Structure formats: structure tokens, C-alpha cells
Amino acid sequence: MVVNALLGLIVILSTYFLVFYVRDMWRHRHNLGKGKTPVAMGIGFIVDFLDVFGIGSFATTTMLLNATKQLSHDRLLPGTLNAAFAIPVAIEAFIFISAVNVEPITLFSLIFAAVAGAAIGGRIVPRLPEQKVQLGLGIALLITAVLMIGKQAGLIAFLSSGNTAIGLVGWKLGAAVVMNFIFGALMTIGCGLYAPCMVMVFLLGLNPTVAFPVMMGSCAALMPVAAKEFVIAGDYARKVSLCLMTAGIVAVLIATNLVVQMDLSVLTMVITVVVLYTGIMYVRRGMRGLQPVKHDDTVHVVAGK
Template identity: 50%
Template sequence: MILRFIHIVLAILLVYIFILFGRDYLKHKKENDGSIPKAAGIGFITNFLDALGIGSYAPTTMLLKLTKYMKSDKYIPGTLTVSCSIPVIVEAFLFTNTIKVEGTTLISLVVAAALGSFIGSKVMSKFNEKIVRIVMGVALVLTAILMLLSQLGILSALGAGNTAIGLHGLNLVIAIVGNFILGSLMTAGVGLYAPCMAMVYMLGMSPDVAFPIMMTSCAVLMPVAAYEFIKAGNYNRHASLGITIGGVIGVAIAVLFVKSLDLNVLTWLIIVVVTFTGIQMLYQGIKEKSQTVEEVEKESEKDSDKDSQASSETK
């Protein structure tokens, strides 16, 4: 019953984001903001890795920066949210064949994540480029730390011996608040998978229930958050179309044909590059902010000089 309900919700959201993004893309189809084939290649790689457990947000940001695809970093959060929506919904359809979690817990956490993403998208869509760089820089560094903890087996160790498939009372309230925060942070580029996994493990839940909670939360919150970015136009349309197309293909191949793959070396490489990218964005954002303050001070001094001159001439 719960599985059928989840699939109906995912189907509705799939149609919703397809129409929402499709209408906006067709409206601006003559605007050239990047190569669709290049974006499709990025989407294929990152969503293929997402289906195998690495995640897509940090690698996508990393490749967009390395290829210098984006004209402005301001559009990265929106592009991530819009472009990964359909691939993640497809991924959720293919993966959530069984739900090993209590319905109340699953629905509560998914709704909390969706509400968090809706509010987070409203905030992120209003930030200028320098603030986005700082936020994204912090997000990437945090993501790299969480990937490191996962790679070292620390996150999975938290769930060792846990048997609960649902939460009640205070623990459920904590989880709802936690997933609300994680949903809002995802619009800033902090992937939900690893922190959500750590949260449910620390609350005593079985490792088997982490995946449906993480996957369903992401599949629902992304289309919800995408609305604000699309309405404001704060995303790259060609990148989003390309990543969507490549992402769906990547997810399908990973789920249907690749049963297992040794990603140990690749994961370590991604952690290193994501860390470097995060620090670089953080540095650029802070440096740009400092320069802006200096420019404001210079402009104030010029205005003061002009006022003084005007005052002297008047006298």
C-alpha cells in the first residue's frame, strides 16, 4: 500500500517537473547558454555514480567547474536541482521495489524534506554570485567530509546492530526537524544521502531503511525546490536539459546492467577534487566579498570628495 502510494506521488512529480521545466525551456529555447551534448556527458557520469552510491551533486558541481560550463556560479544550485530531478525520480522508481520502513516515519520525513527544500530554494534563488560561491564552497567541503566518513566506514558503523524500522515520539520529531534542515541544505548543494544516513543510524534505525528514506526524500524534494529556481530563471537551461537526458541514461545503465563496480579509487579521487573545488569557491567568494567592500569604501570616499568640492564651490 505504501509502495503504491509512493509510486503514485513520484509519477505525479515526474509529470509536474517535465511540464514545468519543458515549458520554461521552450520559452527560452533560442537562448544559447551552453553545449547540451557536453552537459549530457556530465549528467551521464554523475548520475551513473549516483545510482552506485557516490552521489551526484558534488561530482556535478565539480565537473561544471572543471569544464567552465557555467557563466556564473549563481546558477549552479538551481541547475543541480532542476537537472537532477527527473534522473533521481527514475532512480527511485527502479530502486524502491520494497519499502522496509514504517509508513508514518517514511511519509513524515519525506514531507519534511520537501518543505525544507521549498523554503531553501526561496532563499538560495535570491542570493547573488558571491554569496552562492561561499555557500557552495562550504557545502562542497562538508560533502567531501561526509564522503570521507562514508569511505572510511564510519557512517555504516553507526548503524551496526540497529533493528528499528520506524521512529516514534521524540526520536521521530528529531528526525522530522533534521530532514527538514537537510532538505533546505540540499538546495545549497549539500547532498542529502550521507547526512540523512548518519541521522537515521544515530536514532537507532536499521541500515535497510536508510535507502528508501534517502531516495524518496530526494526524489520528492527536488521537483518541489525546482519551482522557485525555474520561476526566477536562476538556472542554466541547456545544462539542465543535457544533464537530465544523460542522467536518465546513466541511471538506467547503472541499475539495469551494472550490478557491482569497484569505485574505491574513483571515490578517493572525487573526495580530493571536490575538496579542492569547495575551497576554491569559498576563497573566490570571500575574496570577491572583500573586494566589494573595498569598492564601496572607495566610492564613498569619492562621493565625500565630490560633496566637499561642491560645498567649497558654493562658498
């Protein structure tokens, strides 16, 4: 019942976005704007393939779009990414929620907590010193990555409890809800939910695959609403977003199948690499010193990936 309700919500939100998106694309079908189709589709495939493994697509896409000069104006970047990835992440969420065995109450509670965190906590968190928060989170992720490597090497025995559980109860469920609420709030200042959620799942002893429906479900509930606003305003690159979306859908269908079938030990190592990479990225951001808000930060504020 709960799982079906979540899947239904994803379908409704995605359809809601697509109504506005398709209508806008049709109105401008004779002039979709700047963008090289092969380049944009190549970027879309690469970043969405990596997104399925937990490496958020927004920062990598921002870098690649800037490097290839696909956009006519920088202000189109946030809207382009939101519009381009709303449907691929919805497909990710739909597949993982359907394929991964997760206790329904745990799944619903964590997704709801992340969405509530972005909606409620988002009014408070942006007032915090952004770079200090990113630096602190980055250091915490790096420490956790080292601990995860130690556990995999058999050097640390106290972490988790075998990572086989598919649900949480009692204080563990309460702690997970609070943490995912915080992760949702932190998305508003550029701290993506993927890596912290993976860490939380690992430390609480859950099967690592549980992180994927939680991560994707959270973003699938957030992104269509944000993307619709950009489409209505016309603040996005139509041709580029369409290319990114089309190639991204193909990449998601391929990559999700790989993740679902991946051996548990291999998947754990993949997650460790993602956490390590994300930790390094946040530490670098935090150590830059106070600077004007950059494009990738703006993108994360909007959608949180």
C-alpha cells in the same frame, strides 16, 4: 497506502515540472543555447551514476561544467542543475521506494521531516555561520566514518544493532524525524542531506538501503518546484540541461539496479566511503575562511543536493 501516496506525489510533482520544461524547450527549439552535446551527456551520466550511490551530483557537476566551459554565464548554473536533475532524482526515488522494503510510516515521516526542514528551517538556518556549520558537520561525519570502519572491522561492537531493521518506533522514530528535519534545514546552506541521512540510518540500526528511498524521496519532493521557477524565468542553459537529464536518466536506471542488488556488507562499505568523502569536503569548505558565496553553495541553497 502510504507508499502509493508517496509515489503518486512524485509523479504529480515531476509532471508539474515537465509541463513547464517541455513547453519552454519547444518554444526555444530553434535556439537551445550553448553547450557541447557529447561533453554534457558524458557529465550527466557520470554524476547521476555517482548520485545514486550517495555522492550528490550538484558539486561534481558544477566542477565539471566550469572545467569544460559549457555555460555561457555563471548565473545559469543553479537553474541548469535544478532543471537537469529533477527528473533523474524522481526516477531514483520511484525505484528505491518501490524496490526497498521500508516501514511506510518511517518512510513518510522522514521524507516529510526533510521537506518541512527545508521549508521552515530554511528561514532560520541561513542566518547561522555557514562555514562553522559545515566544519562541524564535516568533523562529525569523519568521526562517524572512522567508527563505521571500526564496526566493519569488528573493533567496535556498540554501534547499531545489526543493521537489519526496516522501520523505527518510539524514541528512535522521534529522533530520526528531528534529525532529518535538521538535515533538511541544513540543505539551505550547502550541507547536502545524503551523507548525514546515511549516518543516521546506520546508527539507528536500520538496513543501509533504507537511506536511499529516504534521501531520494526527500529531494524528489523538493526539486521539481524549485526547478519550475528557474524554467519560467528562463535562467537555465536549455541544451546543457537537456543533455544532462537524458544521460542522467540512463545512468540512474543502471546504477539503481546495482545498488538494490548489492551485498549488504559491500553497500555498507560504499556508504562509509561516501560519508568519509563528504566529511573531508565539508571540512575543506569550513576551513577556507569567510569568502563570497561560490557557485556550488548557491546551487545547494536552491535544491539541497
